[in-house]
Amino acid sequence: MPKEYQLESMPATASLSQWLKNNFQYIPPAFITLILLVGQFTFGILDSYMTLVAAIATAMIAEIILARIVLGTWKNLASAYITGISVGILIRSNVVWPYIVTSLLSILSKYVFRYKDRHLWNPSNFGVSWMLALYSVHVAGLSIQWGSNLAAMSVIWILGLLIVNRAKRLHVTVTYVISFSILAYVRCLITGDAFLAELSPLTGPMYQLFIFFMITDPPTSVSTRKGRIIVAVLVAIVEFVLRLNNLIYAPFFALFLVGPVAKFFDLRSIALRNRKREKPGVGPGSVA
Template structure:
């Protein structure tokens, strides 16, 4: 590698940065795989590996078929992989069918619920939210299956922040975290619970996937930085209300309610030239 760089007359750091830029689409899948591996080998967060394979396989195959039949194109499957692995991590069930249905719903939402050629919901947020709401007899969500390994959390947070910064979505993550901390303090004043108890969900894998993948999703984010900041504050506020009403899966439901409305309004005011498939 070093000899190749010298032959090309490029500094190693510049060449590495260019490689990251050219292959960035593969970095988020690698990162979410790292989250899974850390959680699984440290705390065993998966019930079984078959459910994960079913979720990923359903997402990838559905993406391939729907992209070809509806859009007439081939799509990079990194996004479908992220959706599948998110489903495999975020839901819990003793049977396999919820993983298949959730992954299928997630990918279908990209091709059925569209406006001006764009999908409105983050795919995994759509599928997981519906399954947790309608399939509560057979499905639960990932919650405390992580523990409090500070070293593992630190690695994931550092890498996560670097990745969202590279994707130009760091302001989204930071705004949400600040909003969550402030609203957690307000909740503890209202409920009388300990502040650290209200704050602790931020260290869990559910929130890590939410913070680094769902609310930062470029495909369903609004088009301006100011708009994204406003939207994520609204998501945090809706989550605040839902948590006060003892909703366990408040962040998913909050994004499900706020995100597509914001995306729809953003697309409605956008120029036709910005409409893409």
């Protein structure tokens, strides 16, 4: 059978599956853009398109320059785009410079804070956390919810779950959501607030970005499935404690504290295992 005929007779689903496999790095940027569009046209979550453009442009330019200087290579800009658009969505300010600084801090963290040639922090988590902690006079975090728009929330969640499943990180999202839900019930017992009020942050764009992009970030996740599940539970527990102390940006701070420590020890344990594997054994006839 001619090769051309074989290609033409290939099922459309197979062609689509192969295309997604070969171009998956572009799916998360498309998805986060969808989150932005749904949020903007439904609730107007952006203060200004100029600040969004400033955040994205800064992230992409910084990625190009730093990758060339530090690594001597040209990087795919999909990750930088996700970082920039995340910054543009997640922080609020009436001036432009915090968006530029946050994006710059986020990308710098990939090239400055490294261990075993890997960066430890999720970039946007690093930048957003620092700005919310140190410049709260000029910067606030996104707090708007999707409200009662169940259709918008359902589309985002369905697509998000499909994407993290394709990235082999569905167990991270599910573990975190279950942990958050259980601890939300515990919080309502402690504080006396309604359970749905404690649970409602999960419906907001801030948490959707956190659940689908930050805590599941493959480059900064630990190497084992069991380890990733443990990290997700620990992040939820630290967030629980921070929320009890009235820190409204608790998820960002929790991941900021837990994620890099877990990644450091994961990389260290991998290095130690590799060293033991490469170390020659002492046997008969060898010099001890």
